[in-house]
Amino acid sequence: MDQTPINLLEIKGLKKTFSVSGGLFSKALTLTALEDINFSIRKGETLGIVGESGCGKSTLGRCILQLLSPDEGQVLWLGQDLTKLPAEEMRMRRQDLQIIFQDPLASLNPRMTVGDIIADPLRTLRPELNKEERRARVLKTMASVGLLPEMINRYPHEFSGGQAQRIGIARALITEPKLIVCDEPVSALDVSIQAQILNLLAELKDELGLTLIFISHNLSVVRHVSDRILVLYLGRIVELATGDEIYEEPRHPYTRALLTAVPIPDPKLARLRNIDALRGEIPSPINPPSGCTFRTRCRFAKPYCAEKRPPLETIENNRLVACHRWREIEVPQEAVLGA
Amino acid sequence: MAGITGKDQVLTNYAKQLETLDAPKGRSLTQDAVRRLRRNKAAVLSIFVVLFIILFAFVGPYFLPWTYDKIDWSGIRKPPNFEAGHYAGTDQNGRDMLARIMQGTQMSLIVAMVATLVSVIIGVIYGAVAGYFGGKVDAVMMRFVDIMYALPYILFVIILVVIFGRNPVLLFVGIGCLEWLTMARIVRGQTLSLKEREFVEAAKAGGAKPWTIIMRHIVPNLTGPVVIYATLTIPEIILTESFLSYLGLGVQEPQTSLGTLISFGAPVAETLPWMLIGPAVVLVSLLLCLTYIGDGLRDALDPKDR
Amino acid sequence: MKQVLSVQDMSVTFELHESEVHAVREMNFNLSEGETMAVVGESGSGKSQAFLAIMGLLAKNGRAGGRAMMGDINLIGMPANELDRHRGKDIAMIFQDPMTSLNPTLKVKTQLSEVLVKHRGFDKAQAVKTSIEMLERVGIPEPVKRANAYPHELSGGMRQRVMIAMALLCQPKILIADEPTTALDVTVQAQMLDLFKTLTNDFGTSLVLITHDLGVVAGVADRMMVMYGGRAVEKGVTDDLFYDPRHPYTLGLLHSTPHIAKRAKRLDPIQGMPPSLEHLPKGCSFNPRCAFAFDRCLIERPPLIDTGNGREKACFYEGPMAYGKVA
Numbered sequence: 001m002d003q004t005p006i007n008l009l010e011i012k013g014l015k016k017t018f019s020v021s022g023g024l025f026s027k028a029l030t031l032t033a034l035e036d037i038n039f040s041i042r043k044g045e046t047l048g049i050v051g052e053s054g055c056g057k058s059t060l061g062r063c064i065l066q067l068l069s070p071d072e073g074q075v076l077w078l079g080q081d082l083t084k085l086p087a088e089e090m091r092m093r094r095q096d097l098q099i100i101f102q103d104p105l106a107s108l109n110p111r112m113t114v115g116d117i118i119a120d121p122l123r124t125l126r127p128e129l130n131k132e133e134r135r136a137r138v139l140k141t142m143a144s145v146g147l148l149p150e151m152i153n154r155y156p157h158e159f160s161g162g163q164a165q166r167i168g169i170a171r172a173l174i175t176e177p178k179l180i181v182c183d184e185p186v187s188a189l190d191v192s193i194q195a196q197i198l199n200l201l202a203e204l205k206d207e208l209g210l211t212l213i214f215i216s217h218n219l220s221v222v223r224h225v226s227d228r229i230l231v232l233y234l235g236r237i238v239e240l241a242t243g244d245e246i247y248e249e250p251r252h253p254y255t256r257a258l259l260t261a262v263p264i265p266d267p268k269l270a271r272l273r274n275i276d277a278l279r280g281e282i283p284s285p286i287n288p289p290s291g292c293t294f295r296t297r298c299r300f301a302k303p304y305c306a307e308k309r310p311p312l313e314t315i316e317n318n319r320l321v322a323c324h325r326w327r328e329i330e331v332p333q334e335a336v337l338g339a
Numbered sequence: 340m341a342g343i344t345g346k347d348q349v350l351t352n353y354a355k356q357l358e359t360l361d362a363p364k365g366r367s368l369t370q371d372a373v374r375r376l377r378r379n380k381a382a383v384l385s386i387f388v389v390l391f392i393i394l395f396a397f398v399g400p401y402f403l404p405w406t407y408d409k410i411d412w413s414g415i416r417k418p419p420n421f422e423a424g425h426y427a428g429t430d431q432n433g434r435d436m437l438a439r440i441m442q443g444t445q446m447s448l449i450v451a452m453v454a455t456l457v458s459v460i461i462g463v464i465y466g467a468v469a470g471y472f473g474g475k476v477d478a479v480m481m482r483f484v485d486i487m488y489a490l491p492y493i494l495f496v497i498i499l500v501v502i503f504g505r506n507p508v509l510l511f512v513g514i515g516c517l518e519w520l521t522m523a524r525i526v527r528g529q530t531l532s533l534k535e536r537e538f539v540e541a542a543k544a545g546g547a548k549p550w551t552i553i554m555r556h557i558v559p560n561l562t563g564p565v566v567i568y569a570t571l572t573i574p575e576i577i578l579t580e581s582f583l584s585y586l587g588l589g590v591q592e593p594q595t596s597l598g599t600l601i602s603f604g605a606p607v608a609e610t611l612p613w614m615l616i617g618p619a620v621v622l623v624s625l626l627l628c629l630t631y632i633g634d635g636l637r638d639a640l641d642p643k644d645r
Numbered sequence: 646m647k648q649v650l651s652v653q654d655m656s657v658t659f660e661l662h663e664s665e666v667h668a669v670r671e672m673n674f675n676l677s678e679g680e681t682m683a684v685v686g687e688s689g690s691g692k693s694q695a696f697l698a699i700m701g702l703l704a705k706n707g708r709a710g711g712r713a714m715m716g717d718i719n720l721i722g723m724p725a726n727e728l729d730r731h732r733g734k735d736i737a738m739i740f741q742d743p744m745t746s747l748n749p750t751l752k753v754k755t756q757l758s759e760v761l762v763k764h765r766g767f768d769k770a771q772a773v774k775t776s777i778e779m780l781e782r783v784g785i786p787e788p789v790k791r792a793n794a795y796p797h798e799l800s801g802g803m804r805q806r807v808m809i810a811m812a813l814l815c816q817p818k819i820l821i822a823d824e825p826t827t828a829l830d831v832t833v834q835a836q837m838l839d840l841f842k843t844l845t846n847d848f849g850t851s852l853v854l855i856t857h858d859l860g861v862v863a864g865v866a867d868r869m870m871v872m873y874g875g876r877a878v879e880k881g882v883t884d885d886l887f888y889d890p891r892h893p894y895t896l897g898l899l900h901s902t903p904h905i906a907k908r909a910k911r912l913d914p915i916q917g918m919p920p921s922l923e924h925l926p927k928g929c930s931f932n933p934r935c936a937f938a939f940d941r942c943l944i945e946r947p948p949l950i951d952t953g954n955g956r957e958k959a960c961f962y963e964g965p966m967a968y969g970k971v972a
Contacts, residue, residue: 052832098545099541107537109538109556110368110538149362150363171545190687219831266906278835
């Protein structure tokens with residue numbers, strides 16, 4: 001029996017740029033939000049995508065779902081390239097590919113009731129269902145995300161952040177999708193509610209056999225939920241590895257920097273830490289540094305890092321790293337404590 | 340926690356029971372706004388005054404002994420005379436002023452309502468489409484609006500009048516067709532910002548087609564600015580109608596409007612003051628109250644007040 | 646240790662259309678020189694309002710009661726003009742979003758030097774020079790260039806540093822930072838927290854760090870105070886609260902925070918939602934969500950009591966602080 005895991009989604013050579021106005025007298029500049037993005041996602045896994053401002057993680061999520069059109073590259077869903085699909089077919093595909101947004105209240109139409117909001121994708125994508133059938137599904141889904149059925153006629157502003165996010169999750173689940181892109185789903189929530197929603201997502205994933213793409217800037221949260229983690233910096237992949245590999249043996253200097261910067265709720269460990277002396281700030285994506293874009297902040301940078309962009313190499317276990325010096329740099333024992 | 344798959348049967352039954360569930364109604368944004376509006380005393384008072392004026396115009400005539408076009412040969416150019424039933428005097432043709440004021444108000448109000456309705460419908464759809472689709476569609480549509488704006492308004496009206504004659508219905512439609520321009524601009528602006536909101540993106544992710552998004556997600560969220568602007572344009576429309584009537588392009592005799600009454604009353608204001616005071620008072624009250632209501636609506640619908 | 650701030654029985658109340666909301670009640674704490682105290686809580690805990698009250702920055706419908714003694718003077722209830730003399734000079738506050746706290750129409754150097762001219766009587770040239778030195782101290786590269794820029798030309802991290810520089814120019818004894826790093830990238834946040842540590846060491850500033858992020862607390866704070874429903878529910882030395890929490894809410898927060906070094910299968914979230922301040926539960930405000938609540942908790946509100954070693958807690962439960970097996 002062929003036991004190779006199914007690649008649900010394959011991204012090949014994705015590139016996305018935006019035009020930014022250069023001001024009154026200069027011509028438009030190009031902002032490269034994503035470039036050279038290549039990876040695949042297996043059925044049933046949770047892929048975490050982590051990075052800071054300007055890394056393009058949200059853009060990547062939207063390009064996958066074709067809410068933004070990539071400039072170049074392919075998005076292969078079960079072998080079919082979504083970027084080439086005609087609009088009508090793509091619309092029908094959306095039953096399988098859903099999204100949960102960061103700001104729960106902003107992602108809900110303030111003038112619609114909760115029931116209508118959750119039923120909305122059904123009305124569009126399953127027009128054969130009648131009103132009762134839709135309502136039954138809405139109620140079932142509400143129960144599965146922990147919302148009381150009596151809430152069905154209420155309006156979004158009557159809910160707290162955590163409940164509103166549950167509504168968003170219900171809406172994403174109603175068409176019984178195979179893959180859900182979670183774009184910072186807990187960042188806007190209180191800590192205790194974050195934990196509830198994370199648990200809810202984990203349970204739903206197990207019960208429904210979902211595949212998740214979890215986008216966040218918080219490495220602790222990403223590590224908690226993900227099987228594999230994709231680290232982005234200024235629109236490029238710098239590392240892709242399992243959560244354990246990222247934690248125990250981070251190969252890219254940026255990944256190491258992230259690990260040492262992540263706040264740990266553990267005073268003793270925190271005191272032992274030596275913050276990776278990460279210099280400077282994230283460069284502007286409009287005018288990134290030449291060669292390796294991370295070199296301006298990297299303490300392992302050598303002159304040749306400025307000349308050529310490091311290719312994304314595959315090392316053991318299907319790990320990916322984009323660094324000229326990954327073989328030479330010694331990875332410390334406890335990377336999270338800094339060197 | 341039950342999932343969608345697996346426990347289907349139990350849940351379908353549960354759901355069927357819930358079908359008869361009398362789920363409590365939520366508190367919509369509109370209800371919130373109405374509550375806020377009720378606290379604004381000036382606005383509430385203005386609403387009552389406007390309602391009174393509407394009753395005055397449409398129900399009032401049933402209580403009067405004279406109609407607006409009946410000539411009283413014994414009372415021409417007479418000041419208010421209660422025994423004769425001319426509570427506001429008569430005009431130069433012996434017609435009862437109060438009846439004429441009522442009829443004039445009726446006409447002005449109908450013009451305002453219809454013109455506003457026309458301008459709202461055309462303006463909202465035009466502006467939402469332009470704003471949502473953006474790009475070339477938007478550019479072309481808004482250039483058209485710009486050109487229309489540049490055309491002399493009066494010229495347009497005169498052309499309409501020449502083609503269709505002095506028909507009040509035409510007047511309504513004509514004014515409406517000119518007022519939609521500003522509404523379209525406002526709606527387009529609002530749409531530009533609305534379409535960037537996450538719930539619109541969510542609708543796209545749910546597979547909604549552009550037309551569905553416009554009608555179900557964008558237009559309902561335009562209510563605030565549209566209602567406010569419409570309320571504030573009504574005074575403008577009434578004045579425009581008055582101005583056109585003053586110029587002789589509006590309603591025809593024996594029908595009249597507030598503007599026509601004022602245009603006849605102004606030249607003889609010194610000798611026959613009752614011919615001006617009545618209609619002027621009604622017009623000014625109407626305009627003031629509508630402005631207060633518009634302001635009140637703006638405050639009530641302001642989402643920052645939460 | 647010299648005490649720089651002593652808050653006694655402070656309360657903050659807001660008047661709404663039909664009711665009164667108690668945002669903060671019976672707050673007591675002392676802040677020593679050079680110490681960093683974290684104030685931890687979620688939405689509705691009252692943590693920000695308490696310090697806005699001390700700074701005299703409450704909204705118009707807010708009233709503060711009690712005392713906030715800075716030396717001999719009580720900051721609560723002080724008239725605005727008197728408060729102005731102390732704000733910025735003795736006690737300063739920085740906020741989450743530096744963009745809204747900086748004037749977008751004035752250059753950075755103008756805003757900074759204004760503070761010096763006003764509070765320390767410097768002349769313009771001297772003020773600008775000192776400001777640039779301060780920018781350098783807070784780790785801004787090319788300080789002269791940045792000083793001549795407008796706030797929107799700087800990145801988020803830079804703006805936050807400018808805010809800190811502005812707050813420190815008068816060398817205040819007390820700096821209150823309200824979620825200062827929440828809006829920043831994690832690598833920038835790490836630099837900022839490092840900066841805070843340097844500040845307290847070099848300047849002897851006492852820092853109050855208001856945050857909901859336990860990771861941030863663990864890295865920086867000497868002591869911490871956990872707030873819930875407008876009241877302090879546990880206080881003590883940071884290590885004590887992290888390794889030996891005595892209040893179920895503190896325990897719950899610790900279990901809700903993913904710990905990158907320990908990868909638990911499931912988090913143990915606190916059930917339920919933060920309470921609405923208008924309708925706080927009877928008895929202990931935390932009881933609907935508490936895994937250890939018993940009958941006394943539903944009737945009586947536990948007072949904040951001293952349990953020795955500088956620790957205080959507001960809870961009747963005395964048993965072991967551990968969750969059973971998660972079902």
